[in-house]
Amino acid sequence: MANEPDNLVLLQLREIRATLAGHSSLMQERFAQIGERFAQMDRRFDQLDERFDDFHAVASHTLVLSTSTSMKQRELQHFNEGEQRRLRERVDELERRVTKVEEERDG
Numbered sequence: 001m002a003n004e005p006d007n008l009v010l011l012q013l014r015e016i017r018a019t020l021a022g023h024s025s026l027m028q029e030r031f032a033q034i035g036e037r038f039a040q041m042d043r044r045f046d047q048l049d050e051r052f053d054d055f056h057a058v059a060s061h062t063l064v065l066s067t068s069t070s071m072k073q074r075e076l077q078h079f080n081e082g083e084q085r086r087l088r089e090r091v092d093e094l095e096r097r098v099t100k101v102e103e104e105r106d107g
Helices: 003-106
Strands: none
């Protein structure tokens, strides 16, 4: 009889260990699933980072081209305005000369 209580305690301890081992194996499996899920999310974030980098490069390039085009248009507009003014001044000068020549000829 002296062995009986010890055997009952040992029996209970063995059952507890078996239950814990089962839980442990389930937890290991669950942690492995969680680890795989995190790995999948890391890959997705890496893909998103690459896409954002590509988008940033395209947007920057587009902005540079747009700014350059806008500046060139302003330069051409100023050039055209200056050129038109210069041509107007030359035409006015030619008209004065022609008028002067006509006056000298008629006069």
